[in-house]
Amino acid sequence: MNEQIDWKHLPFGYYPTDYNVRCTFKDGKWGEIEVTSSDKIELHMAATCLHYGQELFEGLKAFRGSDGKVRIFRMKDNAERVRSSARGILMEPIPEDLFCRMCEMVVKLNERFIPPYGSGASLYIRPLEIGLSPSIGVKAAKEYMFIVMVTPVGPYFKTGFGCTDICIMRDYDRVAPRGTGRFKIGGNYAASLVASEHAHEMGFSAVLFLDPKEKKYLDECGPANFFAIIDGKYVTPKSDSILPSITNRALMTLARDMGIEVEERHIAVEELERASEAGACGTAAVISPVGKVKDIDTGKEYVIARDGKPGPICTKLYNALSDIRLGDAPDNHDWNTILDI
Numbered sequence: 492m493n494e495q496i497d498w499k500h501l502p503f504g505y506y507p508t509d510y511n512v513r514c515t516f517k518d519g520k521w522g523e524i525e526v527t528s529s530d531k532i533e534l535h536m537a538a539t540c541l542h543y544g545q546e547l548f549e550g551l552k553a554f555r556g557s558d559g560k561v562r563i564f565r566m567k568d569n570a571e572r573v574r575s576s577a578r579g580i581l582m583e584p585i586p587e588d589l590f591c592r593m594c595e596m597v598v599k600l601n602e603r604f605i606p607p608y609g610s611g612a613s614l615y616i617r618p619l620e621i622g623l624s625p626s627i628g629v630k631a632a633k634e635y636m637f638i639v640m641v642t643p644v645g646p647y648f649k650t651g652f653g654c655t656d657i658c659i660m661r662d663y664d665r666v667a668p669r670g671t672g673r674f675k676i677g678g679n680y681a682a683s684l685v686a687s688e689h690a691h692e693m694g695f696s697a698v699l700f701l702d703p704k705e706k707k708y709l710d711e712c713g714p715a716n717f718f719a720i721i722d723g724k725y726v727t728p729k730s731d732s733i734l735p736s737i738t739n740r741a742l743m744t745l746a747r748d749m750g751i752e753v754e755e756r757h758i759a760v761e762e763l764e765r766a767s768e769a770g771a772c773g774t775a776a777v778i779s780p781v782g783k784v785k786d787i788d789t790g791k792e793y794v795i796a797r798d799g800k801p802g803p804i805c806t807k808l809y810n811a812l813s814d815i816r817l818g819d820a821p822d823n824h825d826w827n828t829i830l831d832i
């Protein structure tokens with residue numbers, strides 16, 4: 492059946508697979524992992540996830556290497572972050588071990604959907620948790636469901652690793668200064684949709700949000716973290732309102748390995764003038780290099796990639812991280828979980 496999947500042209504969408512796994516928290520404890528072929532959930536119409544936004548998710552990937560082995564990249568870091576997100580919106584944190592078992596299990600069950608090495612595609616793992624208990628009064632649920640689904644996704648760059656333009660708009664905030672920006676929750680995404688749509692209409696791939704308090708510093712780049720190469724250093728925003736990207740953390744480590752200095756600090760908008768390269772980073776694309784940043788309010792345009800092409804440091808970092816995920820380079824930092832399939 493695999494022959495029918497056009498791996499190279501898969502969209503970043505939902506492609507049905509054979510199974511998903513679920514686990515319910517009830518009466519103060521997590522139950523057994525259930526395997527199901529149904530892609531539907533039966534919910535109480537007053538469930539807290541539907542009314543009060545008790546929903547969180549994660550995103551990670553499994554890859555088939557040239558050695559035939561299947562690797563999941565930095566799963567333990569996702570396990571840690573999912574617990575932080577749960578605490579952030581008063582949901583039940585899933586134990587790390589249960590999270591990892593569910594991820595491994597669902598990948599194994601859907602082995603035939605793991606794209607072959609060389610296709611550029613991967614198996615995207617999407618864990619999510621929802622509050623189940625019915626409530627009309629505003630309060631946290633007592634019962635939760637944790638689901639892990641997978642779907643094969645195509646290469647992010649269909650026409651090769653290339654630059655896109657992004658924009659700064661001060662009329663929108665994704666999150667509040669002491670709000671939920673550092674948690675991976677659906678609510679943050681709902682709050683960013685209008686801004687993203689507006690940016691897309693103007694021909695930009697994403698909004699580079701500014702810090703929501705002072706509107707002076709660079710913050711989150713749509714659904715990804717932002718970094719720039721300034722004076723030869725890898726500089727990325729230090730902010731309480733961005734999601735701690737695991738990809739960004741990996742890139743910082745790899746940059747240090749390459750002898751590049753790393754700074755996590757406030758980055759004022761005007762510093763973009765000195766950036767020789769910039770990128771948005773996350774699991775989906777690893778790095779999406781930035782061509783230009785247009786400041787819509789001032790009309791100023793920061794041209795980052797002068798020749799319109801990704802710069803040498805972005806390219807080197809992108810290749811280094813991609814090679815580790817595929818098993819083509821040594822996993823010196825112990826980031827991969829190799830599955831016994």
Ligand SMILES: *Cc1c(COP(=O)(O)O)cnc(C)c1O
Pocket residue numbers: 550675711713714715716734735736737738739772773774775
């Ligand atoms: C998931 C996500 C990222 C990227 O995180 P990774 O762990 O690198 O995939 C960045 N920003 C936001 C808002 C996200 O939801």
